[in-house]
Amino acid sequence: MNLQDILEQRVKIAVSEQFQINIPSVEFQATRKEFAGDITVVVFPMLRYIKGNPVQIGESVGNYLKNNVEEVKGYNVVKGFLNIEISDTFYLEFFKTIKDDRLYGFVKSESNNSAIMVEYSSPNTNKPLHLGHIRNNLLGYSVAEILKAAGNKVYKTQIINDRGIHICKSMLAWKRFGNGETPENTGLKGDKLVGNYYVKFDQEYKKQIQSLITEGVVEEEAKKNAPILLEAQEMLRKWESGDDETVALWKTMNGWVYDGFDETYKNLGVDFDTLYYESDTYLLGKEFVAEGLKTDVFFKEEDGSVWCDLTDEGLDKKIVLRADGTAVYMTQDIGTAIQRIKDNPDVGGMVYTVGNEQDYHFKVLFLILKKLGFEWAKNLYHLSYGMVDLPSGKMKSREGTVVDADDLIVEMANTAEEISEELGKLDGYSTEEKKQLYDTIGLGALKYFILKVDPKKRILFDPKESIDFQGNTGPFIQYTYARIQSILRKADLEDSIDFSEIELHEKERGLIKQLQLFPEVIQNAADQHSPALIANYSYDLVKEFNSFYQNVSILGASNTNEKIFRVQLSKTVGTTIKNTFGLLGISVPERM
Numbered sequence: 001m002n003l004q005d006i007l008e009q010r011v012k013i014a015v016s017e018q019f020q021i022n023i024p025s026v027e028f029q030a031t032r033k034e035f036a037g038d039i040t041v042v043v044f045p046m047l048r049y050i051k052g053n054p055v056q057i058g059e060s061v062g063n064y065l066k067n068n069v070e071e072v073k074g075y076n077v078v079k080g081f082l083n084i085e086i087s088d089t090f091y092l093e094f095f096k097t098i099k100d101d102r103l104y105g106f107v108k109s110e111s112n113n114s115a116i117m118v119e120y121s122s123p124n125t126n127k128p129l130h131l132g133h134i135r136n137n138l139l140g141y142s143v144a145e146i147l148k149a150a151g152n153k154v155y156k157t158q159i160i161n162d163r164g165i166h167i168c169k170s171m172l173a174w175k176r177f178g179n180g181e182t183p184e185n186t187g188l189k190g191d192k193l194v195g196n197y198y199v200k201f202d203q204e205y206k207k208q209i210q211s212l213i214t215e216g217v218v219e220e221e222a223k224k225n226a227p228i229l230l231e232a233q234e235m236l237r238k239w240e241s242g243d244d245e246t247v248a249l250w251k252t253m254n255g256w257v258y259d260g261f262d263e264t265y266k267n268l269g270v271d272f273d274t275l276y277y278e279s280d281t282y283l284l285g286k287e288f289v290a291e292g293l294k295t296d297v298f299f300k301e302e303d304g305s306v307w308c309d310l311t312d313e314g315l316d317k318k319i320v321l322r323a324d325g326t327a328v329y330m331t332q333d334i335g336t337a338i339q340r341i342k343d344n345p346d347v348g349g350m351v352y353t354v355g356n357e358q359d360y361h362f363k364v365l366f367l368i369l370k371k372l373g374f375e376w377a378k379n380l381y382h383l384s385y386g387m388v389d390l391p392s393g394k395m396k397s398r399e400g401t402v403v404d405a406d407d408l409i410v411e412m413a414n415t416a417e418e419i420s421e422e423l424g425k426l427d428g429y430s431t432e433e434k435k436q437l438y439d440t441i442g443l444g445a446l447k448y449f450i451l452k453v454d455p456k457k458r459i460l461f462d463p464k465e466s467i468d469f470q471g472n473t474g475p476f477i478q479y480t481y482a483r484i485q486s487i488l489r490k491a492d493l494e495d496s497i498d499f500s501e502i503e504l505h506e507k508e509r510g511l512i513k514q515l516q517l518f519p520e521v522i523q524n525a526a527d528q529h530s531p532a533l534i535a536n537y538s539y540d541l542v543k544e545f546n547s548f549y550q551n552v553s554i555l556g557a558s559n560t561n562e563k564i565f566r567v568q569l570s571k572t573v574g575t576t577i578k579n580t581f582g583l584l585g586i587s588v589p590e591r592m
Helices: 003-019 044-048 052-069 088-098 131-149 165-177 192-212 219-225 225-242 244-268 285-292 331-341 356-371 375-379 406-422 431-451 476-490 506-516 518-528 531-551 560-585
Strands: 027-029 039-042 071-077 083-088 115-119 154-161 273-277 305-308 318-322 349-354 380-383
Touching: 003 027, 003 039, 003 052, 003 431, 039 518, 044 052, 052 071, 052 244, 088 506, 088 560, 131 349, 131 380, 131 406, 131 431, 131 518, 131 531, 131 560, 154 560, 165 192, 192 219, 192 244, 192 380, 225 244, 225 506, 244 406, 273 331, 285 305, 285 331, 305 356, 318 331, 318 356, 331 349, 331 356, 331 431, 349 356, 349 375, 356 375, 356 380, 356 431, 375 380, 380 560, 406 431, 406 560, 431 476, 431 531, 476 531, 476 560, 506 531, 506 560, 518 531, 531 560
Parallel strands: 115 154, 115 349, 154 273, 349 380
Antiparallel strands: 027 039, 039 083, 071 083, 305 318
16 A cells, blocks of 8 residues: 555544544645645645634644554644655655565556557558657557556557558659669668659659640649559559569568668667558458448448448548448558457557547547447557657658658767767777767667657657757766666675664655655556656656755765665666666666
8 A cells, every 4th residue: 555545544534533524535745845744635625524724624634643643753734735744664664665676666467357459660661761750669669668567468569551552653663763773782771772762753753744734734634644653553453463573573672671670670679579561451341341331330322332420429421441342541440450359369459659640540440440349449549649840840751851760860879979979978988888878878869859758749859959968868867877877886785774773864755755656657657658757757766866866975874874775775766767768668878
């Protein structure tokens, strides 16, 4: 039972005994810094049940707690706020239970019966991953790790968009202009090579449009009838009919892209348990449309197209099958969701990490799946996130103006190197150690900058701003972790502490109080699907530690027992920092 639960139970008893009234709940808040106390009971809500002066009620309850609850050592009342001071014994007993627990805060077993599937990344195979994909990957991976830490079994997955007209555009451009280029003979990563031909297609397409307009064709017709676009559409028809040559080229070029993606994922530090491919799933869902027609979930128009009427739910009518019988994206998303449950029967819910431009799509998808009668549909969640902008403006893939993920990772390491060299703190490091440290700092800065922001908010990403050794940044927190490791290397002390002799300094108490919050933060982050809660908790913990470090002598403590306690407290903070950053997919260096 945590402190708040203990106090709530005892405050209810106090009110019952003193006023002969049972109150349903007790409202708490953090004690304001200008008053003595560790936790505050808000008396005003009790006035609905107790007639009287809030100060007198607070005094009465506070006096009862001081005399009857061993955890309470004192109290004060300010207007309608009962500020409670908690005994050192309570904090020290708590610290004893966590100091050797390397996974403190985590739910140790997968307590939920059903698993959760988290989808993220889901790129197209016609271009490399870019900055937008980075936010997607970092969010999805971190949410999966947080859900695991909260006691859930989790599967990480993605659906790879490996078919369609956009893929054929790259294929056709390579066929026309590639002259046999491969990743091997050019030295280019496969996804970059294929992405170059996607840009090349767009360049040729625009030239042909302009040429047609010059010949007197109106722009709209020119866009539809540019020969290179018609040829790409024909290539897609050939692929769908299983043409051997087209399918062989498709497999080859997609293979190049997958190799490139794998390298980027490795460098970014994300992984997956299962993969789905749109080429396998795009025909799924039709059978469920047929079932839905029987149960009036869907209706058929005169032209043969099939729709779902969601107007009663405040949405509109949504097509799920075209008049010619072909599926739309909604159809295959319905089928893919159902297929995933078939493949993983223990899955009871799914998280889709997709940008906020798809908010409406997922509202419709989840509603249709509920109407089709799937019990698990109530446990579907769209992890919607805002776009990432750069100071230079918006990115466009087909024009080749995206910020490439690989290039950004390298740039972050280079920026970390520049700043580290300026600070001049790496004497005695080998070249290899320096490189590894720059990679750790650069990637940590990138990940933290993106994950500390609420997913729903748009981000303006500035690489230099993210690599700062002061403030709410990844490198600042990494530096604090490294400082703690330095203390531990110097300490070389036995572990045994006589807790009965410890009298807590206010900074020690503040640090333990911050550590107490960690399990609740994990649960809240899991419930809200928000890595930002973990990121900002880690910053608050680091601020609390640095205040402790500046005000309390650790290695120069007045006696050995006190010194051991402070080293142990520092060690526990270090472990918790490492664990918070692990949930964000960020590494921490032992030295900086």
